[in-house]
Amino acid sequence: MSMCLCLCFVILSASPAHAAFSSQQYRDALQKSILFFEGQRSGKLPSNQNLTWRGDSALSDGSPYHVDLVGGYYDAGDNVKFGLPMAFTTTLLAWSVIEFGSSMQDQIENARAAIRWGTDYLLKAATSTPETLYVQVGEANTDHKCWQRPEDMDTPRDVYMVNPQSPGSDVAAETAAALAASSLVFKQSDPAYSSKLLQAAIQVFDFAERYRGSYSKSLNSVVCPFYCSYSGYHDELLWGATWIYKASGISSYMNYLLSNSDVLEADDGTFSFGWDDKRGGTKVLLSQEFLQKNTQELELYKAHADSYICSLMPGSPGSQAQYTPGGLLYKGSTGNMQYVTSTSLLLLTYAKYLSSSSTGVLCGGSTVTAQSLVGLARKQVDYILGDNPKKMSYMVGFGDRYPKKIHHRGSSIPSIHDHPQRVSCxxxxxxxxxxxxxxxxxxxxxxxxxxxxxxxxSDNRYNYQQSEIATCINAPMVGVLAFFSANAEAAAT
Structure with a gap:
């Protein structure tokens, strides 16, 4: 972004005069939000591991199937590697860097490392066997009956895959999105790796499109109800094609997007954006092509993005979103923060796009400005960090008061370095x-x-609906915190 556009964005993103948190506090939260991913690492840990209570784990993943599936991330408080949320996590980490990496300062390399830990694994899962994508390691029902550190686990490490006979367009297209978005992150710093990621993305997307079907049908008893793709696979196909077009500029992917816009035409009005439903993200991402490049064929996507934004704005004629009395976006009783953080990233990204084109969003008879979007995102972030009715931070280790009994196996059992004896289920x-x-x-x-x-x-590890963590909650927060770490004081003036 040019200096002029950057300055305009700061002016337009002015929040209320009182700032709950300073730039330094946002920077601290940013550093912690990235550090979290080290605690979710699977495989052989590097020598520069900072969360030192973790140890090596799952070093034989895939070996009984003659494939190397060591590495990647455990999705939440369990010890399963689920492909769909891992790929979505990687996509949003990459998007965070693409949009707000210039604000990450000394954390940019840590952010890239978090992305690479995901893409290294996804590359192996996608390219080890022709027309096969490995989408899960670990049998979730068995794993969830066992409370063990990942360093100790002795539950089955079964491997699950999708292929032409058992398709999974949803998880495959999300994997393509992750690889393509990440290729943009490494385009300057590691061109060879970037090219490898993009080529793999194209290959996996072709597989997803050629053999259409939902992995929730092919692997129902394995992935449901944990990460069942309720939205189907059409939204992922559109999302994956968008990211490949962004990364490659290949016109056939733009033609694909224009030919399949009916996916958004048939929108049921939902305002969720998360590991299952990618429509909100696709709308915002494609609107940039219209706003900044005046690609007239994509004006429809801009209209869809505006409608999505109006659905989120309190008091807007098209508002559908529910908020708690304290002002937190509320979508569901289990893992609600995933919707809060992903929506906040969309709000800030769309505000950035609107600012660069000096436009707003018409909601009924009122114009919603980029400033309003930033203000709503900031309210969500500040709530998470402690500006809420309970006056507590919902980020572990940030502030003076935060959850101490999170639903997380490795965190709840003494470190293997302090307690080397095996802990059974x-x-x-x-x-x-x-x-x-x-x-x-x-x-x-x-x-x-x-x-x-x-x-x-309730700070209670029994209450997993409220106390469990997940990589897909943290990933979009990286970009959000990066923005506010660079703009807090300037935006409050």
Whole structure:
């Protein structure tokens, strides 16, 4: 972004005069939000690992199937590697860097490392076997009956895949999106790796499009109800094609987007954007092509993006979103923060696009400005960091008061370095899951599922709906915090 556009964006993104948090506090939260991903790493840990209570784990993943699937991320408080949320996490980490990496300062390399930990694994999952995508390691039902550190786990590490006979267009297209978006992140710093990612993205997308079908049908008993793709696979195909077009500029992907716009035409009015439903993100991402490049064929996507934004704005004629009395976006009782953080990233990204083209959003008879979008995003972020009715941070390790008993196996059991004796499934439940003591290991930067619709929160690892963490909650928060770390004081003047 040019200096002129950057300055205009700061002016347009002015928030209310009082700032709950300073740039330094946002920078601290940014650093912690990225550090969190080290706690979710699977595989052989690097020598520069900062969360030192973790150890190597799952070093034989894939070997019984003669494929190397070591690495990647555990999705939440369990020890399963789910391909759909891992790919979505990687896509949003990449999008965070693409839009707001210039504001990350000394954290940019840590952000790239977090992305690369995901893409290294996704590359192996996507390219090890022709026309096969490995989408999960670990049997979730068995894993969820066991409370063990990942360093100790002895539950089955079964491997699951999609192929022409058992298709999975949803997880494959999301994997393509992750690889393509990440190729943009590494385009300057590692061109060879960037090219490898893009070529893999094209290959996986072709597989997703050629063999259409939902992985929730092919692998129903394995992925449902954990990460069942309720929205179907058409939204992922559109999302994946968008990112490949952004990364490659190949015209056939733009033609694909124009030919399949009916996916958004048939929108049911939902305002969610998360690991399952990609429509909101696609609308915002494609609107940039219209706003900044005046690609007239995409004006429809801009209209869809405007409608999506209006659905989020309190008081707007088209508002559909629910907010708690304290002002937090509320979508569901389990892991609600995933919608808060992903929506906040969309609000800031769209505000950036609107600012660069000096336009707004018409909601009924009122014009919603970029300033309004930034203000709403800031309210969500500040709520997470402690400006809420309970006056507590929902990010572990940030502030003076935060959740201490999160639903997370590795965090709740003493580190293998302090307690090298193996902890069995039964012992894990008896001595640690049911313990009333705070978790012995701090999963710094983890954002929990969050409070209920009345702003109530129970710091209790039994209450996984509120106390479990997830990589897809943190990923969009990286970009959001990067923006506010660079603009807090300027925006408050």
């Amino acid at each position: 039964i012992d894990g439940y008896q001595y640690y899951y049911h313990s009333s003591s705070p978790n012995p290991n701090l999963l710094v930067g983890a954002i929990v599922g969050g409070p209920d619709s009345s702003d109530r929160f």
